[in-house]
Amino acid sequence: MTVVAEVDVAAEVAPPPGGMIRHAGLIWTLIRTDFKTRYHGTLGGFVWALLKPMSMFLVLMGVFSFLFASNPTYKLDLIVGLFLWDFFAEGTKSGLIALQAKGFLLTKARVPPWILVVTSIGNALITLVVFTLVIVIFLVATNHAPTLEGLIAFAGYCLALVAVVVGFALGSSVLFLRYRDLNQVWEVALQAGFFIAPVIYPLGILPERFHFYLYIWPPTPVIEFSRAALVAGMLPSLRGEAYLLLDALCCLVVGAIIFNRLSPRAAEYV
Amino acid sequence: MATPIIEVDAVSKEFWIPSVRRETIREHLLGLFQSRRFDRLQVLNGVSFGVERGEALGIMGRNGSGKSTLLKLLSGVYLPDGGQVRAHAAITPLLELGVGWNPELDAIDNILLIGSVMGLALKDIRRDLDEILAFAELERFANLKLKHYSSGMSERLGYAVAFKAVRDVLVLDEIFAVGDAGFKAKCERRYLELRALGHTAIIVSHDPRIIATFCDRALLLDGGRVVFEGPACEVTNRYVSTLTQPEG
Numbered sequence: 001m002t003v004v005a006e007v008d009v010a011a012e013v014a015p016p017p018g019g020m021i022r023h024a025g026l027i028w029t030l031i032r033t034d035f036k037t038r039y040h041g042t043l044g045g046f047v048w049a050l051l052k053p054m055s056m057f058l059v060l061m062g063v064f065s066f067l068f069a070s071n072p073t074y075k076l077d078l079i080v081g082l083f084l085w086d087f088f089a090e091g092t093k094s095g096l097i098a099l100q101a102k103g104f105l106l107t108k109a110r111v112p113p114w115i116l117v118v119t120s121i122g123n124a125l126i127t128l129v130v131f132t133l134v135i136v137i138f139l140v141a142t143n144h145a146p147t148l149e150g151l152i153a154f155a156g157y158c159l160a161l162v163a164v165v166v167g168f169a170l171g172s173s174v175l176f177l178r179y180r181d182l183n184q185v186w187e188v189a190l191q192a193g194f195f196i197a198p199v200i201y202p203l204g205i206l207p208e209r210f211h212f213y214l215y216i217w218p219p220t221p222v223i224e225f226s227r228a229a230l231v232a233g234m235l236p237s238l239r240g241e242a243y244l245l246l247d248a249l250c251c252l253v254v255g256a257i258i259f260n261r262l263s264p265r266a267a268e269y270v
Numbered sequence: 271m272a273t274p275i276i277e278v279d280a281v282s283k284e285f286w287i288p289s290v291r292r293e294t295i296r297e298h299l300l301g302l303f304q305s306r307r308f309d310r311l312q313v314l315n316g317v318s319f320g321v322e323r324g325e326a327l328g329i330m331g332r333n334g335s336g337k338s339t340l341l342k343l344l345s346g347v348y349l350p351d352g353g354q355v356r357a358h359a360a361i362t363p364l365l366e367l368g369v370g371w372n373p374e375l376d377a378i379d380n381i382l383l384i385g386s387v388m389g390l391a392l393k394d395i396r397r398d399l400d401e402i403l404a405f406a407e408l409e410r411f412a413n414l415k416l417k418h419y420s421s422g423m424s425e426r427l428g429y430a431v432a433f434k435a436v437r438d439v440l441v442l443d444e445i446f447a448v449g450d451a452g453f454k455a456k457c458e459r460r461y462l463e464l465r466a467l468g469h470t471a472i473i474v475s476h477d478p479r480i481i482a483t484f485c486d487r488a489l490l491l492d493g494g495r496v497v498f499e500g501p502a503c504e505v506t507n508r509y510v511s512t513l514t515q516p517e518g
Binding site for chain 2: 102178
């Protein structure tokens with residue numbers, strides 16, 4: 001019932017131990033190719049791409065800083081929330097269509113499908129890293145220099161968000177081959193999700209009884225904890241961090257299970 | 271007798287074709303209470319054969335006989351529904367020339383991309399760049415984006431990368447006729463060099479000349495089964511004679 005090969009097909013379905021290292025050259029080339037294609041291979045193209053969230057930030061700041069004038073750190077909170085949200089939205093959208101977009105490699109070549117999914121979020125990840133540098137510079141310039149402890153915690157929250165995005169990308173990419181309007185459904189979910197996550201408003205304006213439900217949406221704890229670590233200079237409770245870790249692991253595991261189950265026959269649905 | 275490098279044992283593959291195709295969530299929801307029929311399309315049925323190390327095996331058959339599906343099973347692209355495929359060596363599938371070319375990138379970036387997709391290490395691709403471009407006769411156009419290439423130029427580049435990426439077994443699907451007579455002769459020479467180095471080859475083609483010239487042995491597929499197996503010349507003769515008979 002199986003194809004038994006020197007490079008075993010079943011083992012190639014999910015990231016095998018050491019798979020990232022064994023396929024490092026291919027992973028690097030796919031990310032580099034996506035980057036060059038999207039930004040025309042120039043730094044100018046990349047800077048141009050950063051203008052989208054930057055212009056969003058300026059517009060939202062212009063409008064909502066009046067509404068939340070009593071909050072002295074609103075602008076900083078907004079920029080942190082927007083950049084993390086931008087990574088979540090872009091990463092999940094690219095991941096969802098990854099197998100369909102690179103379907104020719106699935107049907108005509110022998111590429112482990114998980115590589116196509118994981119590398120598809122490379123561009124969003126590069127943008128997140130650049131934005132992190134921008135945010136830190138911005139914080140230092142506004143006399144809110146983050147502590148080393150805060151920066152390490154922020155890196156941990158970003159890793160949790162990456163795990164959420166990878167889990168979603170793995171699961172949704174194989175489902176998208178069977179349900180070709182899943183991307184449209186996700187676009188609608190993202191629009192609603194933008195307002196469920198406290199990107200443009202402080203979570204405190206909502207009654208506390210709703211907070212638990214809002215925290216179920218993974219970007220909410222990441223954004224709130226990142227703001228606490230970077231802007232307010234304090235760390236959330238260990239219980240809160242454990243909840244985020246569990247949330248991220250759940251997304252990753254569920255995504256990997258769906259992917260492992262459906263990806264061996266993905267080429268038949270492209 | 272040595273163990274075959276590739277063993278195909280009673281392999282079957284079928285596809286279920288629905289009377290109404292539903293590809294979206296909306297279509298699935300709207301059709302929740304409407305039954306639909308699924309017709310079974312048996313593409314391969316109990317196919318068994320082996321390929322020895324260093325051998326060149328040809329696969330022939332009418333359109334729809336299951337040749338390309340068989341190659342996809344051998345390459346690990348599809349999983350069989352029944353039986354087993356055991357490959358005791360690395361396979362380089364070449365199921366379509368120029369697959370994965372990115373038209374927005376130049377030849378060098380595309381060689382790096384496709385070379386790594388085919389399993390080559392980046393340092394090896396960089397080392398062989400000049401040789402690949404020279405084989406494709408495209409040195410002057412190395413920095414030209416692929417979207418400006420003619421189809422012949424893209425195919426030549428595809429061949430040049432593929433012939434560099436060959437590991438133990440080369441799997442070729444209907445792609446042994448590229449470029450002008452000079453380039454064709456160069457490809458054929460390169461193929462013979464690879465064979466002389468001990469590489470195994472599996473070739474699917476409708477062209478009796480290709481199978482008779484480049485294969486030691488061949489299979490004739492019909493209706494998803496192996497109907498004849500033997501020396502390449504005998505199989506091509508049988509194939510030509512089946513073409514003159516009505517399908518049935």
